[in-house]
Amino acid sequence: MSQIITLTTDFGLQDHYVSTMKAVILGIAPNVRLVDISHQIPPQDVMAGAWVVKNAASYFPDGTIHLVVIDPGVGTNRIPVALQIGNQFFVGPDNGVFSLIADENEYKACQLTDRSYWGKNTSNTFHGRDIFAPVAAHLANGVALNKIGKPVEKLVTYRWATPISDKDGIQGWIVHIDRFGNLISNIPEELIRNLDLARRMKIYVGNTILHELVKSYGYVEDGEPAAYIGSSGMLEIAINKGNACEMLGVHKGAQISIVLQK
Amino acid sequence: MSQIITLTTDFGLQDHYVSTMKAVILGIAPNVRLVDISHQIPPQDVMAGAWVVKNAASYFPDGTIHLVVIDPGVGTNRIPVALQIGNQFFVGPDNGVFSLIADENEYKACQLTDRSYWGKNTSNTFHGRDIFAPVAAHLANGVALNKIGKPVEKLVTYRWATPISDKDGIQGWIVHIDRFGNLISNIPEELIRNLDLARRMKIYVGNTILHELVKSYGYVEDGEPAAYIGSSGMLEIAINKGNACEMLGVHKGAQISIVLQK
Amino acid sequence: MSQIITLTTDFGLQDHYVSTMKAVILGIAPNVRLVDISHQIPPQDVMAGAWVVKNAASYFPDGTIHLVVIDPGVGTNRIPVALQIGNQFFVGPDNGVFSLIADENEYKACQLTDRSYWGKNTSNTFHGRDIFAPVAAHLANGVALNKIGKPVEKLVTYRWATPISDKDGIQGWIVHIDRFGNLISNIPEELIRNLDLARRMKIYVGNTILHELVKSYGYVEDGEPAAYIGSSGMLEIAINKGNACEMLGVHKGAQISIVLQK
Numbered sequence: 146m147s148q149i150i151t152l153t154t155d156f157g158l159q160d161h162y163v164s165t166m167k168a169v170i171l172g173i174a175p176n177v178r179l180v181d182i183s184h185q186i187p188p189q190d191v192m193a194g195a196w197v198v199k200n201a202a203s204y205f206p207d208g209t210i211h212l213v214v215i216d217p218g219v220g221t222n223r224i225p226v227a228l229q230i231g232n233q234f235f236v237g238p239d240n241g242v243f244s245l246i247a248d249e250n251e252y253k254a255c256q257l258t259d260r261s262y263w264g265k266n267t268s269n270t271f272h273g274r275d276i277f278a279p280v281a282a283h284l285a286n287g288v289a290l291n292k293i294g295k296p297v298e299k300l301v302t303y304r305w306a307t308p309i310s311d312k313d314g315i316q317g318w319i320v321h322i323d324r325f326g327n328l329i330s331n332i333p334e335e336l337i338r339n340l341d342l343a344r345r346m347k348i349y350v351g352n353t354i355l356h357e358l359v360k361s362y363g364y365v366e367d368g369e370p371a372a373y374i375g376s377s378g379m380l381e382i383a384i385n386k387g388n389a390c391e392m393l394g395v396h397k398g399a400q401i402s403i404v405l406q407k
Numbered sequence: 408m409s410q411i412i413t414l415t416t417d418f419g420l421q422d423h424y425v426s427t428m429k430a431v432i433l434g435i436a437p438n439v440r441l442v443d444i445s446h447q448i449p450p451q452d453v454m455a456g457a458w459v460v461k462n463a464a465s466y467f468p469d470g471t472i473h474l475v476v477i478d479p480g481v482g483t484n485r486i487p488v489a490l491q492i493g494n495q496f497f498v499g500p501d502n503g504v505f506s507l508i509a510d511e512n513e514y515k516a517c518q519l520t521d522r523s524y525w526g527k528n529t530s531n532t533f534h535g536r537d538i539f540a541p542v543a544a545h546l547a548n549g550v551a552l553n554k555i556g557k558p559v560e561k562l563v564t565y566r567w568a569t570p571i572s573d574k575d576g577i578q579g580w581i582v583h584i585d586r587f588g589n590l591i592s593n594i595p596e597e598l599i600r601n602l603d604l605a606r607r608m609k610i611y612v613g614n615t616i617l618h619e620l621v622k623s624y625g626y627v628e629d630g631e632p633a634a635y636i637g638s639s640g641m642l643e644i645a646i647n648k649g650n651a652c653e654m655l656g657v658h659k660g661a662q663i664s665i666v667l668q669k
Numbered sequence: 670m671s672q673i674i675t676l677t678t679d680f681g682l683q684d685h686y687v688s689t690m691k692a693v694i695l696g697i698a699p700n701v702r703l704v705d706i707s708h709q710i711p712p713q714d715v716m717a718g719a720w721v722v723k724n725a726a727s728y729f730p731d732g733t734i735h736l737v738v739i740d741p742g743v744g745t746n747r748i749p750v751a752l753q754i755g756n757q758f759f760v761g762p763d764n765g766v767f768s769l770i771a772d773e774n775e776y777k778a779c780q781l782t783d784r785s786y787w788g789k790n791t792s793n794t795f796h797g798r799d800i801f802a803p804v805a806a807h808l809a810n811g812v813a814l815n816k817i818g819k820p821v822e823k824l825v826t827y828r829w830a831t832p833i834s835d836k837d838g839i840q841g842w843i844v845h846i847d848r849f850g851n852l853i854s855n856i857p858e859e860l861i862r863n864l865d866l867a868r869r870m871k872i873y874v875g876n877t878i879l880h881e882l883v884k885s886y887g888y889v890e891d892g893e894p895a896a897y898i899g900s901s902g903m904l905e906i907a908i909n910k911g912n913a914c915e916m917l918g919v920h921k922g923a924q925i926s927i928v929l930q931k
Contacts, residue, residue, distance in 0.1 A: 149433060151426065157848030158420070158682070159709035161725035162900075164675065167704050168728035171673060175730070179704075180429050180441075185421035188849050189910050201423035204430035204536070206437070217910055220885030269885040271900030274728070324419030325450050361482030361531040376424075376533030386451050386479055411695060413688065420682070442691050442703075447683035463685035466692035466798070468699070586681030587712050623744030623793040638686075638795030648713050648741055 147178045148285040149209040153198050154273065155186040156214070162271070166212070166278040169264060173282035182211075189217040191241045192303060196321055198235070199245040200377050207232035212281045213242050214273035225276050226297060228254040229290050236281045238272070241303040248302060255294040262293050308332045314404040315340070317380070319350070322397055326388030327362075330401045332380040337403065345406040348372045350382050351395035409440045410547040411471040415460050416535065417448040418476070424533070428474070428540040431526060435544035444473070451479040453503045454565060458583055460497070461507040462639050469494035474535075474543045475504050482531035487538050488559060490516040491552050498543045500534070503565040510564060517556040524555050570594045574603070576666040579642070581612070584659055588650030589624075592663045594642040599665065607668040610634045612644050613657035671702045672809040673733040677722050678797065679710040680738070686795070690736070690802040693788060697806035706735075713741040715765045716827060720845055722759075723769040724901050731756035736797075736805045737766050744793035749800050750821060752778040753814050760805045762796070765827040772826060779818035786817050832856045836865070838928040841904070843874070846921055850912030851886075854925045856904040861927065869930040872896045874906050875919035 150170060156162040163184050170177060182201045186194045194215035202211055216223075216238045226239040230250045235243055239256075247254075257263075257276060262283045264275040280293055308317035308331055317332035328350065337358070340346075348355040355372045362371040362383040370389060375381035380401065383389050390396065412432060418424040425446050432439060444463045448456045456477035464473055478485075478500045488501040492512045497505055501518075509516075519525075519538060524545045526537040542555055570579035570593055579594035590612065599620070602608075610617040617634045624633040624645040632651060637643035642663065645651050652658065674694060680686040687708050694701060706725045710718040718739035726735055740747075740762045750763040754774045759767055763780075771778075781787070781800060786807045788799040804817055832841035832855055841856035852874065861882070864870075872879040879896045886895040886907040894913060899905035904925065907913050914920065 147437075155848075157709075158705075159707055160845075160847045161706055161721045162847075164704060164706040164725045165728040168725065168730070168733075171702070171704070172728070172730045175671075178433070180426060180433070181420075182423055182426040183421055185419075188912070197423045201426045201430065204427040204434070206430070206434045209430075218887045221887035268900045269897065270905075274900065321422075323422045323424075324417075363480050363483035373532065374530075376530045376536065381532075388450070409699075440695070442688060442695070443682075444685055444688040445683055447681075459685045463688045463692065466689040466696070468692070468696045471692075583684075585684045585686075586679075625742050625745035635794065636792075638792045638798065643794075650712070 147176045148174070149178045149180055149205060150281050150285055151180045151182045151201070151205065151209060151211045152184070153182040153186065153194055153211065154184045154214045155188050155190065155194065156184050158184055162273070165274045169274055169278040170282040173279055174285040177282065177285045186215050189215065191215050191217070192244070192305065193321070194242050195245040198242070202233060202246060205233065210234040210236065210281050210284050212277055213237035214277055215242050216240065216272060219272050220269035225257040225272060226254055226300065227257060227280060227284065227290060227293060228252045228300070234284050234290070236277050236284065239297070239301050241301050243300055244302040244304065247300050248304065253290065254297040254300055255290055256297050258294040259292065262288065305331055308336060310336055310339070312341070314402060316400060316402045319395060319397055319399045319401055322390045325383065326390035327375070328382040328389050328395055328401070329375055329377060330380045332401065332403070334374045334378050337374070337380065340403070340405060347404045347406065348401070349404065350401040351393045351399060353393050355382070409438045410436070411440045411442055411467060412543050412547055413442045413444045413463070413467065413471060413473045414446070415444040415448065415456055415473065416446045416476045417450050417452065417456065418446050420446055424535070427536045431536055431540040432544040435541055436547040439544065439547045448477050451477065453477050453479070454506070454567065455583070456504050457507040460504070464495060464508060467495065472496040472498065472543050472546050474539055475499035476535035476539055477504050478502065478534060481534050486559070487519040487534060488516055488562065489519060489542060489546065489552060489555060490514045490562070496546050496552070498539050498546065501559070501563050503563050505562055506564040506566065509562050510566065515552060516559040516562055517552055518559050520556040521554065524550065567593060570598060572598055572601070576664060577602070578662060578664045581657060581659055581661045581663055584652045587645065588652035589637070590644040590651050590657055590663070591637055591639060592642045594663065594665070596636045596640050599636070599642065602665070602667060609666045609668065610663070611666065612663040613655045613661060615655050617644070671700045672698070673702045673704055673729060674805050674809055675704045675706045675725070675729065675733060675735045676708070677706040677710065677718055677735065678708045678738045679712050679714065679718065680708050682708055686797070689798045693798055693802040694806040697803055698809040701806065701809045710739050713739065715739050715741070716768070716829070717845070718766050719769040722766070726757060726770060729757065734758040734760065734805050734808050736801055737761035738797035738801055739766050740764065740796060743796050749781040749796060750778055750824065751781060751804060751808065751814060751817060752776045752824070758808050758814070760801050760808065763821070763825050765825050767824055768826040768828065771824050772828065776824070777814065778821040778824055779814055780821050782818040783816065786812065829855055832860060834860055834863070838926060839864070840924060840926045843919060843921055843923045843925055846914045849907065850914035851899070852906040852913050852919055852925070853899055853901060854904045856925065856927070858898045858902050861898070861904065864927070864929060871928045871930065872925070873928065874925040875917045875923060877917050879906070
């Protein structure tokens with residue numbers, strides 16, 4: 146069983162960037178297993194990267210190392226870091242990309258300072274290849290976190306507005322649109338379960354009102370919108386066999402509310 | 408030599424969905440080899456998935472397990488299945504996505520009913536992660552098909568219209584447009600070989616008439632259309648160094664005819 | 670440690686083409702490690718493929734085999750080749766796709782003539798699957814270069830115009846636009862270092878004039894253009910947190926000049 150390194154970047158797949166990171170890793174840790182999480186994070190969208198990593202990481206086995214390179218400030222004073230959460234590791238820039246995972250979990254972090262674990266030459270614009278990939282590979286080879294740098298108390302964290310709730314309802318936001326055009330909110334299932342679900346509800350999003358939660362979009366007619374708890378454990382809106390983002394004209398950042406009727 | 412699991416989905420590559428399926432697989436079958444067939448199947452296009460799987464599967468070695476998740480009816484009453492064809496296995500929803508491969512081959516199928524081979528929690532919208540991926544991983548670990556569920560006699564099958572032919576010609580349809588814009592028909596080479604190829608032919612597609620089959624698009628001038636037997640063994644139309652779909656204005660579903668001259 | 674085969678094509682990821690090449694390789698060399706460099710080379714753009722391969726190859730370990738299939742002339746008289754450069758191998762069509770890597774390095778090349786190392790059936794339109802993938806797999810299995818074909822003295826080479834320089838400046842061209850919209854030129858760092866950098870400079874590209882080289886785009890304000898040495902060792906132009914290609918309206922092939930002031 147080989148150790149897993151995952152890769153999440155905003156590099157896209159048309160250029161050679163992702164492959165050079167993999168080449169560097171395999172030069173140091175030839176038996177590691179590489180798994181792409183996504184390279185289609187919108188350019189420079191640190192929080193979109195944070196969201197994808199948070200949603201993927203917990204499914205990976207113990208020992209997995211997550212290499213996360215959405216790094217618009219590369220070469221400036223943002224520091225390179227590695228962190229341990231449970232039995233998993235994360236390597237990347239300390240620019241908020243670890244906000245969502247670090248906010249919900251205990252972590253031990255260190256600033257990458259020991260250049261003996263970096264590549265031979267360090268460019269100013271591609272620390273993914275020259276710093277983060279080699280460090281991830283050395284971690285996979287069993288180098289301890291405290292060897293590669295010095296402790297960092299507190300990582301840069303950005304927070305998304307959290308949903309607001311009282312006994313009459315919840316207001317949240319659409320934080321991700323997936324490939325299907327499904328609208329994924331920041332309202333977790335637990336918050337909804339706290340409501341008195343015997344009362345009738347209205348769910349407002351864009352110009353659309355829905356009147357109930359269903360098990361899955363497959364439970365409404367084709368072309369109709371559905372509200373349900375998605376696979377990330379969050380309230381989602383989809384159109385059965387359609388694209389909710391396009392058809393409802395609702396985009397990332399839009400409000401979504403659950404209002405219980407009197 | 409490790410067992411191969413291939414993945415074919417309509418999930419795209421921007422979200423974490425594909426990687427969570429891989430994570431689940433590697434948690435159960437750490438030494439399996441993962442090969443992506445395509446994650447760019449158009450959303451909910453079951454038959455496009457069926458076509459891609461049919462064209463890829465036969466090139467894989469014995470023992471390969473094909474995980475196919477184009478699953479618009481997830482969480483409803485379509486059943487989850489696994490099937491064996493020759494020495495390969497297929498796992499996914501019984502919604503027609505195995506139509507093309509099952510139509511041409513003997514198969515043994517079973518409905519996935521033994522929840523001990525599923526993930527711990529089963530969401531209503533992501534059986535790829537919660538049912539199909541774990542079952543594929545257990546198959547890779549050597550669990551027998553008849554352990555994971557109960558026999559199914561007949562899978563859901565959709566059929567594409569088959570080409571119509573007589574001694575004077577063949578009428579078929581464009582069933583796939585590839586990345587190059589090449590038009591791939593459902594007319595197999597064998598059907599063409601049955602014609603009296605000493606007679607002159609006309610090939611009609613959209614507003615274009617071609618007068619012969621060539622070995623490859625490279626045998627016509629740049630920018631000119633060519634008809635030839637493609638790498639899938641089907642009649643194809645391409646523009647040499649161009650995009651036939653765009654330049655000829657011909658799309659999936661269009662008719663294509665071979666007419667022999669008197 | 671297993672041998673690495675990389676894959677670079679213009680096949681895209683929606684079709685089954687890439688996966689059938691991988692299937693063929695794994696049937697012959699089951700333990701090889703597969704790394705995608707890019708499958709998003711623009712269709713038929715041999716030089717774009719040449720550029721990506723040149724930029725990725727040197728990061729891979731000794732023994733790596735690079736399978737490169739941008740092959741608009743498939744099935745015609747362009748010959749299939751394999752070449753060795755240092756301790757790496759390259760397999761693909763002799764159509765210029767190895768120009769950039771062969772131009773800068775000593776190579777030993779051979780034409781693929783021994784059909785015992787090809788697939789059983791050879792289509793006219795998919796030599797990637799039927800010739801190049803099997804040959805790459807046999808090379809990974811240790812078959813010697815001189816076994817698979819006969820020596821070729823000189824490969825087809827295309828050259829990009831090289832930059833023109835004198836003591837007052839350099840004129841070059843934009844040869845690649847990456848996913849971020851960064852403009853990558855053919856002006857190498859060494860050529861710039863030869864200039865008298867104590868003199869003030871102007872850098873002209875499109876309608877934009879820049880007055881200095883910075884370490885990285887992170888050193889200019891958001892939305893401002895920056896000139897710097899990129900991770901490929903070439904002069905690049907980027908917009909900090911923006912898309913230089915779109916915002917400056919500069920495309921591949923545009924001129925870029927460094928002019929030293931009197």
